[in-house]
Amino acid sequence: MMPLMKRRKFLGLILTAAAGSLAYKKFYYDFSLTDESDENIRTYVQNFGLQLKGARFKNSSVDQIAQLEAKLISKNWHNIDTEEAFYDRISEITREEFLAGKIVDIDGWIVSEFERDMIFYALLVKNKQGVQIKEEINAFQNAVLVDFLNIKDWGPQSTCVDMGFNQQSDGHSSHWFLIGPYTGLLRVYINGTLMPTTKGVDVLTTKIEGKLLNGLISNPGKQEVMIYDPSRNLKQRVGFFEVFDRSRPAINEEGHESKHFGVVQGWGPKSLPLEQFLKGDKSPLWITSHCAPRDSVILVSDTPLNTTVGSTLVTGLFSVHQKTINAGSHPVFLYSRQNNEKVKVGIVELSD
Numbered sequence: 001m002m003p004l005m006k007r008r009k010f011l012g013l014i015l016t017a018a019a020g021s022l023a024y025k026k027f028y029y030d031f032s033l034t035d036e037s038d039e040n041i042r043t044y045v046q047n048f049g050l051q052l053k054g055a056r057f058k059n060s061s062v063d064q065i066a067q068l069e070a071k072l073i074s075k076n077w078h079n080i081d082t083e084e085a086f087y088d089r090i091s092e093i094t095r096e097e098f099l100a101g102k103i104v105d106i107d108g109w110i111v112s113e114f115e116r117d118m119i120f121y122a123l124l125v126k127n128k129q130g131v132q133i134k135e136e137i138n139a140f141q142n143a144v145l146v147d148f149l150n151i152k153d154w155g156p157q158s159t160c161v162d163m164g165f166n167q168q169s170d171g172h173s174s175h176w177f178l179i180g181p182y183t184g185l186l187r188v189y190i191n192g193t194l195m196p197t198t199k200g201v202d203v204l205t206t207k208i209e210g211k212l213l214n215g216l217i218s219n220p221g222k223q224e225v226m227i228y229d230p231s232r233n234l235k236q237r238v239g240f241f242e243v244f245d246r247s248r249p250a251i252n253e254e255g256h257e258s259k260h261f262g263v264v265q266g267w268g269p270k271s272l273p274l275e276q277f278l279k280g281d282k283s284p285l286w287i288t289s290h291c292a293p294r295d296s297v298i299l300v301s302d303t304p305l306n307t308t309v310g311s312t313l314v315t316g317l318f319s320v321h322q323k324t325i326n327a328g329s330h331p332v333f334l335y336s337r338q339n340n341e342k343v344k345v346g347i348v349e350l351s352d
Helices: 004-027 038-047 062-076 083-099 113-141 210-217 274-279
Strands: 103-106 109-112 151-155 158-160 176-179 187-190 193-195 197-199 203-206 221-229 234-244 249-251 257-262 266-268 271-273 285-288 296-300 306-309 313-317 328-336 341-351
Touching: 083 109, 083 113, 103 113, 109 113, 113 187, 113 193, 151 234, 193 210, 210 234, 257 328, 257 341, 271 274, 274 341, 285 296, 285 328, 296 306, 296 313, 296 341
Parallel strands: 158 234, 271 341
Antiparallel strands: 103 109, 151 176, 176 203, 187 193, 187 221, 197 203, 221 234, 249 257, 266 285, 285 313, 296 328, 306 313, 328 341
């Protein structure tokens, strides 16, 4: 039996690739099938990081894959209109085949017949997908611009040069879009580039990594965000995703140009009642500075505040769990523990 973690990787990388192909076919495209050899299948699997040395995929034929495709597309999936439901059904079929004993031994790797066929199907259509995606991008350019979707909120709306955003457990960056009820698939485009998009019941998410991420965050500027419905050829402008630069460097405590902090463009309040400050529930200290390190902390004298770091704004609130602070004049700093660097912001007056 395949080890658990390898099996999860198998399902996550191979089965998902094939399921994605089937999802594209179900909703939009018409893939033609061509024969391929077992050697090509093994090479394809290895390209996804799995080592199946010497593996042979027995009894895999174009006819079997065509029959599987027809069954999935025309019979089992006609009431499924979201990718999430589609993937749930993929998992269900796999469980059913294991329970029914419909399994295949591939050099000691035990998989369901369905999984074996999905590997083969993914190989057959992977080159076709690239062609279809190019056709969709061309259609997007000429789509009708209209507000057809209820977009309740979205984010993140900014980041800094070379800085990932809303990073997930596997390291990829992601946007999210809260939307009203909508039937059919939707695509997210940023500056005319198609982003890998997943549609849930009331949310869209993107998965941005590798060259796609580098192209998005390598230069400062605003990038137009749109959502596209390829079945109706409609697109809607969502807003702009802005990539900020550090601009001019700040001067650190040693009197040198900072390698990590941009110049402080503004801050406040410069004075407030001590009692109000100690409550820690309103009137936070705020500092405008582009692209402060993510681990930045606002210090009042040597007291760290509960700090929130954005692309252009850093805010801090006093925590009741911190040691108390007295009335008077206190220096305010931005501090990055990871970079061991401190930049003075100014003096805050805390009055009795």
